[in-house]
Amino acid sequence: MSRLPMRSAPSARLLEGFAAIREELGIPVGFDPTVMEAAKRAVDGVSAARPRAGADPVDRTEIEFVTIDPPESMDLDQAVHIETRGNGYRVHYAISDPAAFIGNGDPVNAESLRRGLTLYSPDGRTPLHPAVLSEGAASLLPGEDRPSILWTLDLDATGELTGVEVLRAIVRSREKLSYRGAASLLDRGEAPRTLRLLREVGLLRAEIERQRGGVSLNLPGQEVVHDGDCYRLVWETKVDIEDWNAQISLLTGMAAASIMVEGGIGLLRILPGPEPGVLEEIRRAALAMGIDWPDDMDYAERVRTLEPNIPSHASLLAQAVRALRGADYVFFDGELPEQSTHWAIAAQYAHVTAPLRRVGDRFTNEVCLAIHSGSEVPEWALDGLPRLPDILRDARRREGSLDRAMVDFVESMVLADRVGEVFEATVTKTVGRGRSRIQIPSVAVSADIEGRLDPGTRVEVRLVAADPARRAIELEVVG
Incomplete structure (x- = not known):
């Protein structure tokens, strides 16, 4: 793989180029002092009271949670614990609760709504919240008592959801694992019970996804990685545990959507079905490349089995993305919008599992807590919900522009002397x-x-x- 030594002249140009791209796209550098001061006051517990839905947090520090994230991550949104329950399973999924620190009128809230998302560059992150929160007091770091939104999801022996509870809880993660580290523990037979059950539940949920008609597209993207004293371009590769972990997030998002739909208010992540003729065009492209596609095989089943290392399959995967265009957010209060499902997930779905990195999740969790507990949705959440689709759309556009510009720049640098x-x-x-x-x-x-x-x-x-x-x-x- 092509490498650029960071101590060479080109490496200085890389860092300068990354900074220039962020400036060009209006990506902020750091936080205003008023935002930093508000975040520090919140951590110190001297901010104004924050109205929140549901009862006061319960103590769940006895649950042996673990987090599974990229090794460099410190903004830990999710912690998982799984146990057997009768013939089925109980999944505890703790989600960071930044609403414990962020008030409606404070500068941290205003800045998070302006940013929308945490943005990633090869040389660092542009976080949604100041690090004192996102990598400190609100992060589910191991050995630390942290406020959380605790989702408890009961499953039967086949992995079907049978019961949901959501409440505020104080939790304590026991260990911070990387994906590859967790996979290695499983391979060596040394994994804790939660990881072994994560594999079981993840596989069951993947089969349910298949039966539901959900789409799983194994399309590797380009990634700029910092490796020792080098930056390099690689094709993203995943280990199986990433998919199993993602199934828990999907499960939680579908449960959250059901709660909000039943309660008549919320924010859904939607994806319309493809335009007429698109799936047939993709199928004809497959047949033209010699890829078998029987008449009784649907799109989801065909793309699920494609291997990106096979040239014809890689080509079909690139074309299959056409069917997945148009993902969006929709707010509703009362009548459900005509488009309320996510076509690729084949269900109603909401984002709730990444509130440290995605601003809307703080609001959707609050709505779910209020509906589930029979309490009122706080005014700050009601005020923010209608604005979130536009905020998140704009943030996604910035994210896409930043990703593409960074990759284009590194491609040209990697190949400059070739x-x-x-x-x-x-x-x-x-x-x-x-x-x-x-x-x-x-x-x-x-x-x-x-x-x-x-x-x-x-x-x-x-x-x-x-x-x-x-x-x-x-x-x-x-x-």
């Missing part, structure tokens, strides 16, 4: 105006190239130019 070289590539799709998109596995680059090429084919391409100033590369087909 002009004239020839690379093997796979054509993933045509992109209009007589152009095609290719992937170059050896350097984890995805780029457009002149010419309408057959998706799924392998070609040789020559690097004609790489211009970091324009964040652009130019390639030509040579064979």
